[in-house]
Amino acid sequence: MKVTLMNINYQSFNNFMLRIGLNKGGVLAGVIGARKPHYDIWGNTVNVASRMESTGVMGNIQVVEDCYNILKEYGFRFVRRGPIFVKGKGELLTYFLKGRDKQGSFINSSSVTLPHQVVDS
Secondary structure, eight states: OHHHHHHHHHHHTOOOOOOEEEOOSOOEEEEEOSSSOEEEEESHHHHHHHHHHHTSOTTOEEEEHHHHHHHGGGTEEEEEEEEEEETTTEEEEEEEEEEESSOSOSSSOTTOOOTTOOOOO
8 A cells, every 4th residue: 555655646746645543343334325325334443443543643554452463463563652542442552564574465375364264174
């Protein structure tokens, strides 16, 4: 995503920057609106991800501890940011995702099974 953003900035002579928040968990999804319907998602997972974005730092992906614990097992590198206050949640331990040690697609890899992934026997 960062490489794509760099290419967009280079080609358009802009300096767009992203700040991303990431969380994991269940959500409620559906279409809302009679005149101008649109698809939306709701829930605690969405609210915490939104708080990760709004309290984050430009150019970084901020994640909660649950995401950190899962993604580190798949070769992702993190820097501990520390606890931050999240409205409605109190203090949450957060990390900045910095990259990945392993190259290649881990989704199609036969050596790595993702959570809830169905594997042929």
